[in-house]
Amino acid sequence: MSSVHAERRVKIGRGLFASTTALLGVAVALELHAGHYDTVVYPTISAALGVIGVVLTTRLPEHRISWVLAVTAFWGALGGLAFAYAYEALIVDPGSLPGGLAAAWLDNWWWLPGLALPPAALLLLMPDGHLASRRWWPVAAAVLAGTVLGSIAVSASPTFDLHAGTPIENPLARVGGVPVAAAGITGAILLAGGLLASLAAFIVRFRRSTDEERLQLRWVGLSLGVAVPLFLVGSLLWGVVPGAELLPAIAFLALPIGIAVAILKYRLYEIDLVINRSLVYGLMTVGIVAGYIAVVALVGSVLSSRGDFLLSAFVTGLVAVCFQPVRQRVQRFVNRLMYGERDDPYTAIAKLSRTLASSLQLDGVLANIVETIGETLALSYVGVALDAGNNTGLFEIAAEYGISGADSLTVPLIHQGAVLGELRFAPRPGERLRERDHRLISDLAPQVAAAAHALGLSRELQLARQRIVQLREEERRRIRRDLHDGLGPALAGLTFTLEAVRNLTGSDAERADALLVSATAQVQTMIGDVRRLIYGLRPPTLDQLGLAASLRGLAAQETTATTAVNVNTPASIPPLPAAVEVAAYWIAQEALTNVKRHARARSCSVRLAVESTILRLEIADNGAGLSNGSTGIGLHSMRERAAEVGGTCEIGVRTGGGTLVVASLPRLATEAVVG
Template identity: 35%
Template structure:
């Protein structure tokens, strides 16, 4: 489809062409053309100069602002067809009656004028209401209506164009061909049926649409209907200029209804018109009828007028009150029940959904009538979206239990320029419910992530136990069994060999005990099964009395980390736990800080205290050796040194080669 700039240029080009044709009309009818022999029609009046610019300028403005809205193009085409009909008729009349016959294409002009008037009237009457105000047919019913209307209009134009009839302005104009009369019944009846069905459909369908529509579409439709009804009323007035003026207001009203309907107080005008016009008629009928009747009984005196005024005073007040309610409901539509909306949303939450956030967002969009709705997380990541991106959106925060969970963005109703105040209030009422759903889904994702992490750690620990028992403790127990069997056999054959065999068996048993202790010492810490690395470190510090009354203060600085492999996670925890134990038992520190960060593909750990310092005691013997062994097994390192201005700093670097790449 062409870009908006090309569409705008095309719209103004069509408008310029229509105005150029309009300017050519005075030249075609000058010199008393319509007074020549054979001319039976009337010359176009000045009213054409009002109607045509109203259509083409309104259409060009609408195309310029909304180039992809079909309504602007319908107005342009309708105005262009109207002026083409007038200009072709004027030129054809001049050319056909010119005494010297110097002007060509006279019959062609009369032929074009014979059928261009029909689509210029039928397009805005039968097609435009189905597309108003968005430029798109709303629903299957209106799509079928547009197909039927366009089919009927095209069929009628083709039938008239090839039927041989020409415009009757020049009495002797005839086309060189004539179709048989029976063809008019064969083709004309289906065309009449199609156009009649389209006319009934647009009338009934528009009234039903007005009743069912909600703000602001209801006000837009009522605005158009009010102008059309005013135009139809002028048909019964003998003044042609009044009809032309009201007809020229239709395209202006369409453009205003699409672009600037909120700026004119349309709703106020409609409400007051629909309220005060019936009340005025009621008062006039009551006063006139009662006065006439009572005047027969008491022809003299003010009694008839006084009684009529009293009846009006008693009757009009309740009627006006009831009529005001009906008018408000008709103009504004039935107001939404907030409790009913919340109840429907709650019922939707009770049902099972694959994506509860998207389901809840659909309920919010439906309750507010929004054409577009979106939920974004606190990091700007889109969680769910409904509809197509629109202008004039409103953004609401999503908060639950003091936590910022992201934002809710809602768009205006279809055809609206911005979100209305009632819709914004409704969205504000539903936002906390949506925040609860967003939070519950986030907790579900965290739980699933934690379950996966624990399952992976458990599997890794099971594999390590199987390997240690098979490779270490299994051979030791087998050696003990063989030693005891050999000692039992030597009791009879070589008693002197029993003692050495039992000694070796004892050494094997001691080695097996040491292996059992090694396996037990290597078991995965239980804190890592309950928490991630940060949570396990915080839990260990709390168990050592850090952060409690009388103990050193504790601070944990943890950056977002990837999913750590069980080996890296366990080694990091053991290093931090050993360092915290040394701080609690030996350092005499008042403050301890732990930092967990990722840099250059490594996990960097820092444990800093303000205690006695590394030379204050020999507290790093076996603990330091254990930490260094765990780090070196993974290809990392551990260094211990003084902190500034006092205290000890333990720095460890562990490679993340075994870590998952996706962050939680």
């Protein structure tokens, strides 16, 4: 919008406010002259609405909502003047002012457009002054058509109500008839449907909104939470309780105030508690008033003979007794609506526990966890990021619920002192988590960490089973190959040799003897093959000599003129699992082979220590050490053998130079025996 056009709109807005002020001034003067001091509050409310309108038309002249509020204030001032003028002209001093009937006719129906059109327009146009989409145009058209038809029907009512003792007849009442009645019914249907659809449009836009737009709409929701209970209470008590007719007027002002704050100060948001309390006490107010009226109507018919005082005392006591439990129930309902189960930590933890207990598929555990936390605590995003491995310190998303935003918060997942990953979460757009919400999520994190740890163990177990099956099949294939390609043909050849010896025994003893010599050599070769097969399954020295002596035997084999290998073992070694003995033997052999081939070391030490739950094997040399990024087959083999029995094997640089291999293997805690 150009500056000239904007300035013109600002002037129009100020002129509209000046007209509103002038109309209100005349109306107040007439009210005071007539002695209607109790109705002066209505022009005051219109004046407040006019101030909101002029502020918005001055600061945001291009915004349609600014003009909706400004025109609404002007229309309210015009209606207030119509009532005051008609009362002065027809009741206080009949005939003193011209056009009294016309003013009474306007006062008879002006309220309907003033009550119907502004709320519908504000709900449809918030927060940017435009409809959410073209499909909402029929809603605006329905409200407008319903208002026009309803106003026609109301304007043709038989009398004018000017709060006087004698009603004043409407000259236009005879013009109505069936068409006007039909217009009234049609208008009421269109108006009711249009207002409900306007509210639905606001709710849809709120659910689809994000960031600042959602924050603006929350202020409108707050003002609705205040306005609706006040309007309903005022309508129910109209004419019953003195001053109750002021409540709908105040309610009508609540929505524009909330909208003005949303448009002008939309960055000042700390209204969760305000909305919560407004909903609670709004619902309580409506409930108590409705209950009061219902009890009065029900009990009054029975106890009317006992006097109004007894009836009022009974109803007051009943309401007082019921208020606190009802308030608590309403409070829990509103808290659950706004915060999910954050205000009930036991429920949140119980739901998560049930989710963990009912998750049958391992792959779906984390997905069920984040979904449960997200839905239970009413969060927009929940994610579990676990350690990616490879000692990178990075976390990868394992499961997530909702859409991640830039303002995600994190809680570390720690189990038994180890950081497994992070629990990431984000509140709904425009919402800020309270301190107790953070504490609840921190209390849920250990359960998530335990589930992640259990899931990791399950996956490791599955991988271990797969590795065992693969190793078993590889070992079977090797044995089958050795038997099929080596021992099997050798036995077949030996059979043929022995058959030949048998055939030559009587005719050629010298030839038969040569064949027996050959058969003996074949048998010796087969014996060596069988020993090799057995040795591949488990080194026989472990059964014959024990682990300590076997290690000393390896050291003796690898000792050369340039490299001395020393072995230090306990005097007694407790019984060890067979798999642990084999793993320690092969790790030591592989480490000593690497020392001999690559280290160029002058000395190497092998140390075996038995701890309470661990068998620790250390091989240290003073050679060249490991090169950066060393990933040889031998290094991988040592780590894999340790992992197969549930242990670890760390290979690194030795202090002072050289290589240090430390294997920690689990053992059974039994009494030591001589090894």
